[in-house]
Amino acid sequence: MNRPRPHRDPDPAAPPAGRGGDGHRATRTGAAVALLLAAACYASWLLAPVLNPGLRPVRSYLSELAARDQPYHLVFQLGDVTTGLCATVAGLLLARVAREVPRPAWWGLLVFGVATAVDGGYTSMDCAPSIDARCARLEELGELSWRHQAHTVTSSVAVAGALLSAVAVLAVLRGPARRRAGLVVAVVLAVGTVGTLVATLHPEWGLGLWQRVQLAGLSGWLLLTAAVARRGPGPERPR
Template sequence: MSRVGRARALPGLALGLAAVLYSSWLIGPLLNPAFGLLDGYASELAARDQPYHLVFGLGDLVVGALASATGLALAWRARRWPRWAWWGLLAFGVATALDGTVSSMDCAPSADARCARLAELGALSWRDQWHSVSSSVAIAAALASLLALLMSRRDRRASFRWGLAVAAVLLVGTAGTLVELTHPDAALGAWQRVQLLGLSGWLLYAGGVVATQGDTGS
């Protein structure tokens, strides 16, 4: 592969790796048996009082670094709709890196009654309270990026249909998670995992767009 070919393939590979690492919640039950595959928030695995929290926090940090670096590199070269997609990727990366480090949760409210009570009283640290902000920014940035990608792929039917499928999963998961936040029950973890699958799908889709279009500014 030529140097030009490698340069074009690298962003796609970086986003593919980010998608895989963003699915680290799948190994959560193996490292932290207190959580089942669909229990509570995935972010609770990185809460600072949980075993192996550094593993999940590091995963978010690496995903954030990959997404930020790729988004920034592509945004400078892109035109029109793709540019907004890559700026959204950059914003997602920064917010996700913060999720796993500066704004990681203090404790896991779904597994710790005392933690849940402190959260209700607003008695947790500012870092924990900012976690909801950084997470919300990450989701909003991903949705904006995916919308921009869809706008840029309208004339490519197969790619556009795949993007719509990813958008459907992400939107359904996000809507379900928001409903569960207002009327919480045991389904919260399931809906959030659908949302996370949608986010990983978006990263893979973005990587595919970069790898197949050749000119990231089209």
């Protein structure tokens, strides 16, 4: 006699069967790949010791790597533009299919993507004020280009969008492994963001180091969001 199979609740992240389900899986996979590429490109600053060792990691903004008078600035600009485009594509895709995650997660991802692409492609800095006294003086007087002056705005908008998305993603994580990873990302991102804000007023307090911690947290958020894009917020399936 056949025994009845136990009833299992459907996985909220699992797409429906059939062509629509296959399409959703492909869309989620594409978004996850885009986010992985975004995380890799957003970490282009790790190449700084090789490509531009002149910038001091303790006091220099990471954005100065992409300043138009710096060596290999196109490498870092391309990294930002690629990050922004990938994040934008992922946000648009996930807004359609990943409905188990609050919409602000994808709105924030879109804001981050667009602002980061603009930041790398149009509003990169003219020069690096942390190592160039003349640049610092012109910046103080407001005599640099509009793109240099707009850089602060686009960078701030990008970080604000990322924080909105990160909070929404972290709030829905389920399963012990996902939650542990989320806790690590949240701590690194919070410490880096608070430290950067404080050091903005007191650059001698290690502004560059705090900003590098913040960007490490943002890369972690992109990686975690890639996992959520592919498999949903959990719980993890038994192996």
